[in-house]
Amino acid sequence: MENFNIDAQTLQDLNIFTGPPNSGPVFNIFKGTRTIGGRERMRTMMAAPSANLQLIKTRRDAIRYFYDHKITLDIRNEELDLIEFYLKSDGRKSKANLIDAVADFITRNSSNDYYIVTTGLKYLIRLARYLNNLIKEHQSEGSPEYISAILERIGEIIDQGMLGKAILLNETALKFYQVNQLDKAFRGTEKRNIHELLQFVYELDVFECVAYVASEKNFCFPQYENGEEMKVSMKGLFHPGIKNPVKNDVIFSKEENIVFLTGSNMAGKSSLLKSIGLAVYLAHLGFPVPATEMQTSIFNGLVSTINLPDDISDGLSHYYSEVKRVKQVAQMLINNERMFVIFDELFRGTNVKDAFDASFLIISELSNIKNSAFFISTHIVELAAELKKYDNITFKYLETFFQDHKPVFTYQLASGISKERLGMYIVLNEGIVEDIRKAAGQI
Secondary structure, three states: OOOOEOOHHHHHHOOOOOOOOOOOOHHHHHOOOOOHHHHHHHHHHHOOOOOOHHHHHHHHHHHHHHHHHOOOOOOOHHHHHHHHHHHHOOOOOOOOOHHHHHHHHHHHOOOHHHHHHHHHHHHHHHHHHHHHHHHHHHOOOOOOHHHHHHHHHHHHHHHOOOHHHHOOOOOOOOOHHHHHHHHHHHHHHOHHHHHHHHHHHHHHHHHHHHHHHHHHHOOEOOEEEOOOOOEEEEEEEOOOOOOOOOOEEEEEEOOOOEEEEEOOOOOOHHHHHHHHHHHHHHHOOOOOEOOOEEEEEOOOEEEEEOOOOOOHHHOOOHHHHHHHHHHHHHHHHHHOOOEEEEEEOOOOOOOHHHHHHHHHHHHHHHOOOOOOEEEEEEOOOOHHHHHOOOOOEEEEEEEEEEEOOEEEEEEEEEEOOOOOOOHHHHHHHOOHHHHHHHHOOOO
8 A cells, every 4th residue: 555645625624735824834844945946846745645654764764864963965046046047058058079169169158158058067066076075974884775875876977977077177167178078968968867966956955954844843753553453643742833832642543543522612623633634644754743752554545624615616505515525535435445534523514413413423434444543523522422332432622621710721632521611601702792782772
């Protein structure tokens, strides 16, 4: 199982590439690469989580190597950008023989084309020389397999081509015949290899950036379970978009694979669900996760229903959109061996009686699926009494209590079922009744 299924709704729910104005998308946390190419590579990675254990462990270990060794790359975006521009330039390529090269040099020496070529060569030679030193420093028995493979391939590109000769030259004082010879190779026979080298540089840029994020935000590196049974353990879980977040522990196993979450309004249920989904998503990128510790099985996919919009274009009610979404999840469960599923407020778009009955029906049926994980929140606390007969359902709530007649939200996950009711308090506290009475002329 190597495909990891995640859809646009889940990416939106977790704010991966889009987000609210006050916090922005999760991608913004990781966009601080040194180069534009690195940022593009980051986006490509983040759009493709994987269920390939070897791939994600390889990437995790590469990032952790940067993290442990505090590697700081000496690369500059403006130089990489100009190298890219030079390689893609439509200007005339250098001639094959010396006489034509001299003639071409005379006509091009003062032109913009010649400036692009010489500057591109200068930066490319500097980059190759730096990478050559990086290889000597880090290609050792202590570096992870993937880092060694990248550095080995970069070394081959340098040694087996003109770059190996170029790094011995003074790049700021190249003779015109040297410019001609190097340009002919780098924009000709070796262009594909140079492009490959740059892609490796961008990937190393990503590793440095993600390692820096892990250090700055106290993310941990996930450990992966390779057994048959589903297991997930997140300790000290938090959301990186929240200032001074409260940390929580969340555990799933085959024996307890459904968490039923209750809590009052504003208790932090949606934020907790997003934190859980984000940790699972990042772990399947091979990225560090916002937690103190995380051990997880490999899943085939992640699907959530947190901010489901009305499908106005198809004339569908919110309730019917919810029903369709649950059906999509059911079909994913048929087609995938192991899924992580998050539901926030099942069937909120209908009356309380139907919401109760439909929620109970769906959750009771989901309890028969032991190899996937389900995290389900609800306002309908009365469901808990009916669901207690299912051994694989655990009950959690987010603590809230009143102090001096005002609610206090701890955002701390506790075992059990919420008993607080804040709905009427919020309505009364807003003074709505008084406003209505004023409008009616009663006060």
